[in-house]
Amino acid sequence: MRLAELSERSGVPIATIKYYLREGLLTPGRQINARTSEYDEEHLRRLRLVRAMIQVGRVPVATVREVLGHVDDDALPRTIRLGAALWALPQVPEPDEDDEYVRAAHDVADELLESLGWSNAKALVTISPSYRSLVVAMAALRRLGYDWDPQLLLAYARLMHGAAVLDLDFVETHASEAEKVETAVLGAILVEPMLQALHRLAQEEESARRYGFGDRE
Amino acid sequence: MRLAELSERSGVPIATIKYYLREGLLTPGRQINARTSEYDEEHLRRLRLVRAMIQVGRVPVATVREVLGHVDDDALPRTIRLGAALWALPQVPEPDEDDEYVRAAHDVADELLESLGWSNAKALVTISPSYRSLVVAMAALRRLGYDWDPQLLLAYARLMHGAAVLDLDFVETHASEAEKVETAVLGAILVEPMLQALHRLAQEEESARRYGFGDRE
DNA sequence: GGTGATTGGATAGTGGCACTCCCCAAGGAG
DNA sequence: CTCCTTGGGGAGTGCCACTATCCAATCACC
Numbered sequence: 001m002r003l004a005e006l007s008e009r010s011g012v013p014i015a016t017i018k019y020y021l022r023e024g025l026l027t028p029g030r031q032i033n034a035r036t037s038e039y040d041e042e043h044l045r046r047l048r049l050v051r052a053m054i055q056v057g058r059v060p061v062a063t064v065r066e067v068l069g070h071v072d073d074d075a076l077p078r079t080i081r082l083g084a085a086l087w088a089l090p091q092v093p094e095p096d097e098d099d100e101y102v103r104a105a106h107d108v109a110d111e112l113l114e115s116l117g118w119s120n121a122k123a124l125v126t127i128s129p130s131y132r133s134l135v136v137a138m139a140a141l142r143r144l145g146y147d148w149d150p151q152l153l154l155a156y157a158r159l160m161h162g163a164a165v166l167d168l169d170f171v172e173t174h175a176s177e178a179e180k181v182e183t184a185v186l187g188a189i190l191v192e193p194m195l196q197a198l199h200r201l202a203q204e205e206e207s208a209r210r211y212g213f214g215d216r217e
Numbered sequence: 218m219r220l221a222e223l224s225e226r227s228g229v230p231i232a233t234i235k236y237y238l239r240e241g242l243l244t245p246g247r248q249i250n251a252r253t254s255e256y257d258e259e260h261l262r263r264l265r266l267v268r269a270m271i272q273v274g275r276v277p278v279a280t281v282r283e284v285l286g287h288v289d290d291d292a293l294p295r296t297i298r299l300g301a302a303l304w305a306l307p308q309v310p311e312p313d314e315d316d317e318y319v320r321a322a323h324d325v326a327d328e329l330l331e332s333l334g335w336s337n338a339k340a341l342v343t344i345s346p347s348y349r350s351l352v353v354a355m356a357a358l359r360r361l362g363y364d365w366d367p368q369l370l371l372a373y374a375r376l377m378h379g380a381a382v383l384d385l386d387f388v389e390t391h392a393s394e395a396e397k398v399e400t401a402v403l404g405a406i407l408v409e410p411m412l413q414a415l416h417r418l419a420q421e422e423e424s425a426r427r428y429g430f431g432d433r434e
Numbered sequence: 435g436g437t438g439a440t441t442g443g444a445t446a447g448t449g450g451c452a453c454t455c456c457c458c459a460a461g462g463a464g
Numbered sequence: 465c466t467c468c469t470t471g472g473g474g475a476g477t478g479c480c481a482c483t484a485t486c487c488a489a490t491c492a493c494c
Contacts, residue, residue: 003442015483035442035489045361052357056309061481079424086417092273092410118422128421134414140269141407144262148387155383157415159376164419166372168427170365183363184424188417190358193309195416196409197351198374200303202381203405204345205335210385211296220471232454252460252471278452
């Protein structure tokens, strides 16, 4: 198919597809002659993937390129490719390690990993950007005066581990070997907005259940 | 305290505080004379809250203003204020209702709410932006060819309901009546990055557990 | 074979956003 | 009285995700 049809079937404007091509998010089509390129179903699929990452996952264009680079890197073993792709995702800004709240958050986070028995990967996990994000969020909450119990964090962690198990079970049963990394990355990028939406819906529901709507009080 | 000290204690540059003041994210200090304003602990707290929403929660400045407006609106009952604040948070772009994947996602989402027994708030919930986000994410996954089981979604929803129960229990025990809405909003804004970080860590851990690191294969 | 429309590619421009720079006038210190 | 500091406000900056325009090659139709 040609650019116009690719645009038609994906719903992405032609100018935007050109931009993605320039940015290296899509591989160029097969050059038929100087003025015509042919795109196939794989291009369409990749384009939809890119769009989903950008629009649903709010991933910056430069990061999409990086993530896809890792996903496509057949030279690396699977866990490393997944890890590399996840590490490339946008993260919170670097924490200030001199801040007392940040140091305290590190301690709590380390204890948490210990309790969860995630220590086998601890060397890796403690330098992961996700670990940093966790520490930053914990420190921010504490700085605002919310001194939550580490047990609460443990409960959250168990819930999210449950979600991760569901993700990877899904990857197991539904994806071919070659697609596993891609599916797992999508698990991180597209499932997260879904979880977030469910979380907010659940909050609204639970709040209404506990306190009613209050409009008759 | 004066602007310089507010900046010092919060770690936010003076120019940025001025910008927040101009944008209405902070109330002006008490004017002492034409050239001096006095800020108090409440300003500091509010500034930290704003910073956390922007940097950790990635909430746009205009949205922070809107959310805080709802949080501060004492005229409304609590559930409504919480709902209004959550609804103001940034969401995915409007779905194309003519798209077959979007319509199918609507059906699955409605069934899900039914199964969960969240139907008491259904009229509200189905017009919630979170509901829209959910539908968009579901449609995007399907469009990419991942035909997951609705049961999987139900399992995710139960997990996130568990998280919401933890959130609201925390609000119950740790916040004064006046702070409840603020805490609940923070629950949506600061707990979410924490959950996301835990989710990614859990994925890395679970992936390493199942497949090893693969570097000796 | 000529002619106007279409296509793909490159370049430059746009709009939004979160700051950030700079200047000014008012205080305050010596 | 002079110089330094401070708060306020407007204008500018840098980044990012597009998007509009231009150009030349080709294709459809006459």
